Amino acid sequence: MKGYVAAVDIGGTNLRVALADLAGKVIARWSASTEGIRDAAVVVEMMRTGMEEMLDEHSLDKSDLRAVAAGAPGVTDVEAGVVIATSYLMGWRDVPLRAMLEEAFGVPATVDNDVNAAAVGEGWAGEAQGVRDFVFVAIGTGVGAGIVLNGKLFQGMGWTAGEIGYMLVPGTPEEPVERGKPGALEGVVGGEGIRDYWHNAWRAKKTGLPRMLHATEIFDAAMQGDELAEAVLHRSAKTLAYAIYNMALVINCPLFVLGGGVGMHPALVDETRRILYERGTRIRPEIVSSTLGADAQLMGAVRLALDLVTV
Amino acid sequence: MKGYVAAVDIGGTNLRVALADLAGKVIARWSASTEGIRDAAVVVEMMRTGMEEMLDEHSLDKSDLRAVAAGAPGVTDVEAGVVIATSYLMGWRDVPLRAMLEEAFGVPATVDNDVNAAAVGEGWAGEAQGVRDFVFVAIGTGVGAGIVLNGKLFQGMGWTAGEIGYMLVPGTPEEPVERGKPGALEGVVGGEGIRDYWHNAWRAKKTGLPRMLHATEIFDAAMQGDELAEAVLHRSAKTLAYAIYNMALVINCPLFVLGGGVGMHPALVDETRRILYERGTRIRPEIVSSTLGADAQLMGAVRLALDLVTV
Numbered sequence: 064m065k066g067y068v069a070a071v072d073i074g075g076t077n078l079r080v081a082l083a084d085l086a087g088k089v090i091a092r093w094s095a096s097t098e099g100i101r102d103a104a105v106v107v108e109m110m111r112t113g114m115e116e117m118l119d120e121h122s123l124d125k126s127d128l129r130a131v132a133a134g135a136p137g138v139t140d141v142e143a144g145v146v147i148a149t150s151y152l153m154g155w156r157d158v159p160l161r162a163m164l165e166e167a168f169g170v171p172a173t174v175d176n177d178v179n180a181a182a183v184g185e186g187w188a189g190e191a192q193g194v195r196d197f198v199f200v201a202i203g204t205g206v207g208a209g210i211v212l213n214g215k216l217f218q219g220m221g222w223t224a225g226e227i228g229y230m231l232v233p234g235t236p237e238e239p240v241e242r243g244k245p246g247a248l249e250g251v252v253g254g255e256g257i258r259d260y261w262h263n264a265w266r267a268k269k270t271g272l273p274r275m276l277h278a279t280e281i282f283d284a285a286m287q288g289d290e291l292a293e294a295v296l297h298r299s300a301k302t303l304a305y306a307i308y309n310m311a312l313v314i315n316c317p318l319f320v321l322g323g324g325v326g327m328h329p330a331l332v333d334e335t336r337r338i339l340y341e342r343g344t345r346i347r348p349e350i351v352s353s354t355l356g357a358d359a360q361l362m363g364a365v366r367l368a369l370d371l372v373t374v
Numbered sequence: 375m376k377g378y379v380a381a382v383d384i385g386g387t388n389l390r391v392a393l394a395d396l397a398g399k400v401i402a403r404w405s406a407s408t409e410g411i412r413d414a415a416v417v418v419e420m421m422r423t424g425m426e427e428m429l430d431e432h433s434l435d436k437s438d439l440r441a442v443a444a445g446a447p448g449v450t451d452v453e454a455g456v457v458i459a460t461s462y463l464m465g466w467r468d469v470p471l472r473a474m475l476e477e478a479f480g481v482p483a484t485v486d487n488d489v490n491a492a493a494v495g496e497g498w499a500g501e502a503q504g505v506r507d508f509v510f511v512a513i514g515t516g517v518g519a520g521i522v523l524n525g526k527l528f529q530g531m532g533w534t535a536g537e538i539g540y541m542l543v544p545g546t547p548e549e550p551v552e553r554g555k556p557g558a559l560e561g562v563v564g565g566e567g568i569r570d571y572w573h574n575a576w577r578a579k580k581t582g583l584p585r586m587l588h589a590t591e592i593f594d595a596a597m598q599g600d601e602l603a604e605a606v607l608h609r610s611a612k613t614l615a616y617a618i619y620n621m622a623l624v625i626n627c628p629l630f631v632l633g634g635g636v637g638m639h640p641a642l643v644d645e646t647r648r649i650l651y652e653r654g655t656r657i658r659p660e661i662v663s664s665t666l667g668a669d670a671q672l673m674g675a676v677r678l679a680l681d682l683v684t685v
Contacts (some may be wrong), residue, residue: 195531218629220506221628225623225626227623227624229623229657231619232543232544234544235544237650240654242654294652308540309624312540313519313538313541313621314528315530317533344549345540345553362518
């Protein structure tokens with residue numbers, strides 16, 4: 064069968080669209096900034112523009128498109144095709160994204176949470192190929208997990224399975240977190256929390272590094288032996304190791320794939336694995352860095368779109 | 375179709391067998407002590423004795439038996455039908471229990487972990503009827519969970535899903551636990567840990583109660599206003615609430631059923647719910663006490679045996 068599918072990764076500030084053939088090979092990519100945009104209709108219109116450009120570029124027609132799938136950065140009801148809530152995109156609430164995509168592209172559509180889409184990507188074309196049960200842990204500004212059990216995404220009754228940013232482990236604050244604030248675990252493991260912690264712990268006497276640094280820059284510095292950076296890295300890695308330990312106890316899965324700009328950093332991956340394995344042999348899942356990287360979500364959306372096409 | 379199934383609950387110190395008709399109605403029960411017995415063949419021989427007594431009592435023949443299912447207190451490979459390890463029964467290792475049951479009873483058999491069996495019981499005839507995703511938390515001497523997802527037991531790749539006795543939450547010790555010792559969470563929430571904590575915290579000035587008390591007696595005293603007992607109850611309930619909070623984040627399920635001699639105590643159930651709900655509305659699963667109680671495992675085994683019978 065001839066035809067193509069469209070994959071969409073709706074990020075907090077960036078929209079990325081890809082066109083893939085029915086073998087899953089990406090033949091074109093397009094992206095644009097969504098900064099300051101709130102209206103979902105405008106975002107869908109941007110997707111359509113991108114899609115038309117890509118189709119033109121390859122001398123294809125709109126009728127060559129078979130399906131579209133989108134990952135959205137929020138709680139997503141896959142059955143209803145609705146993005147229930149997101150703290151990005153200036154706070155989408157109950158956006159019927161699937162219907163909007165079907166209307167805009169005239170083909171079957173599906174939507175899912177972006178971290179779940181990334182987990183699908185890792186299971187299909189990344190580090191978790193052929194693994195029945197695994198967890199994809201995305202660590203960027205925030206922290207979330209996509210859980211694959213028996214080869215399928217596990218979503219939970221309220222579509223919020225894997226919301227581990229609020230997990231309580233030794234060392235995280237115990238006080239309940241206000242709505243809209245980072246969760247207990249996120250505050251220690253997420254990029255923003257790491258940056259803030261560095262900023263507060265910073266003293267000119269303790270480090271030659273600047274006070275304003277990104278989490279990944281702090282981790283780079285830790286690899287180069289800066290002691291304050293090492294302490295910050297250790298704190299985040301220990302908390303992440305405890306969260307993985309708890310998840311592995313509950314789900315008993317053999318693999319955790321770390322993704323996201325912060326989560327993929329080799330210093331964090333290595334230190335987390337070291338701390339976890341130090342605890343003994345009872346809980347010893349593999350801990351690896353995503354190889355799809357920033358493409359995990361888009362590749363997952365390609366897979367989800369292909370699943371809509373009856374070959 | 376006429377016939378009966380046998381259900382077996384192999385406890386740490388007690389063996390219970392039930393005979394049920396194909397509608398699942400228990401028509402006879404039998405039990406015996408397994409104290410000091412290590413040999414699995416002896417335990418199976420005891421089951422056969424019990425079964426013969428029950429069949430005789432109802433003027434039934436061995437040929438009326440259609441299937442048998444057993445719950446065992448340890449890690450159980452359901453596919454292979456093997457009890458891999460248990461700290462009870464003087465340490466069974468790799469016992470091919472399913473084959474032994476099939477040989478002894480001449481009918482199809484199945485085996486599973488006892489907490490998983492209890493979860494099946496709760497989903498079939500107890501508090502979780504009709505609930506797609508739920509967790510059964512068993513708290514007696516030890517602590518474990520049986521997880522039902524999409525209406526089916528979730529076992530994990532190594533058959534150890536739900537081993538939450540080792541979970542790390544704020545307040546549990548962080549040091550790795552030696553093999554054979556109670557896990558971090560178990561030490562605070564399990565019956566033995568509660569009894570030991572009371573024993574160590576006990577001062578004649580602080581309470582009029584004796585120094586040697588069982589966990590459930592301490593919880594009874596807490597309900598009657600003993601301050602030391604209240605503090606011990608609060609400590610366990612808080613730790614349990616945190617564990618449920620973490621599990622609910624990962625699995626996003628709407629119901630936790632608390633079972634086991636300690637877990638079913640109304641003071642623990644109420645205080646755990648209170649502490650969890652105090653954290654806000656984000657994570658608010660129902661928390662209920664098992665109504666099947668000590669029968670949960672046996673009823674689950676009845677259900678597992680019925681599943682073997684093609685009607």
